[in-house]
Amino acid sequence: MRTAEARISANQRIAEEIWCMKLDTDLCAEAECGQFLQVQVPGFYLRRPISICRCGKDYAVIVYKVVGDGTRAMSEMKEGETVSLFGPLGTPFPVEDRDVLLIGGGVGVPPLLETAYRYRAKGRNVTAVLGSADAASLILEDEFRALGCRVYTATMDGSKGTKGTVLDAVKENGITETFVLSCGPLGMLKGVSEAYTDGYVSLEARMACGMGACMGCVVKSRDGGSLRVCKDGPVFRIGEAVL
């Protein structure tokens, strides 16, 4: 983990209020799937934690939703500008030698793309269930298909795929895989944690240091202890953290 300036090679809107930023950087050459970067948006004191969506020895891709001033300012950054990154941070998703079901909701989908890539590279079957509020905010479906994943979608308004939640899509499509990796809104992760016992969920929390020092991102563990989302997570075994 270190800090580095990265050149923005592209920053484009890909869905309703959702942007994809491509960065020239070697910072993520050794990154693992499910890890994140702390992005220093010019003019903002606290770095913004954003998951690594794809990465390689000389690039990283992040996909982010505009929800406040920091992400709004990110969306206004132009190709050729530089941005300071700190990372890669956090405990990753495991890449095991077995088939996997990926369940993502909203902007929880991006870290699952690099995860899908790693499982496909091992020759494993990957089923991805991607959820969003509506078709206009559904992201990365084509990218999962391009990796050879079996892809299902769910939208709350029924404008694409199953009408309802990602778990409704699992039921409707008779998906039987039992090893699950999931990232998305808290309500969705609670549902996933009730439906599955074998797998991992990736959590969000407001962060300051991003590296385990300030205790600003603590959640409760099942046994009453404390877990730092930035360092002990963001990926936790299902049931490890109290959601």
Ligand SMILES: Cc1cc2nc3c(=O)[nH]c(=O)nc-3n(C[C@H](O)[C@H](O)[C@H](O)COP(=O)(O)OP(=O)(O)OC[C@H]3O[C@@H](n4cnc5c(N)ncnc54)[C@H](O)[C@@H]3O)c2cc1C
């Ligand atoms: C490990 C991790 C990975 C994430 N990955 C992604 C991703 O890939 N794509 C994406 O769109 N979003 C992701 N988020 C959420 C993202 O960090 C926030 O949406 C973003 O920080 C909001 O910044 P803002 O200035 O626009 O919003 P504001 O509401 O103005 O932010 C005010 C402060 O609260 C913090 N904050 C606000 N919402 C969140 C949140 N949901 N989680 C953590 N901090 C928050 C901000 O960082 C900032 O310090 C991730 C969060 C975490 C913890």
Ligand code: FES
């Ligand atoms: S953000 Fe400082 S300990 Fe997690």
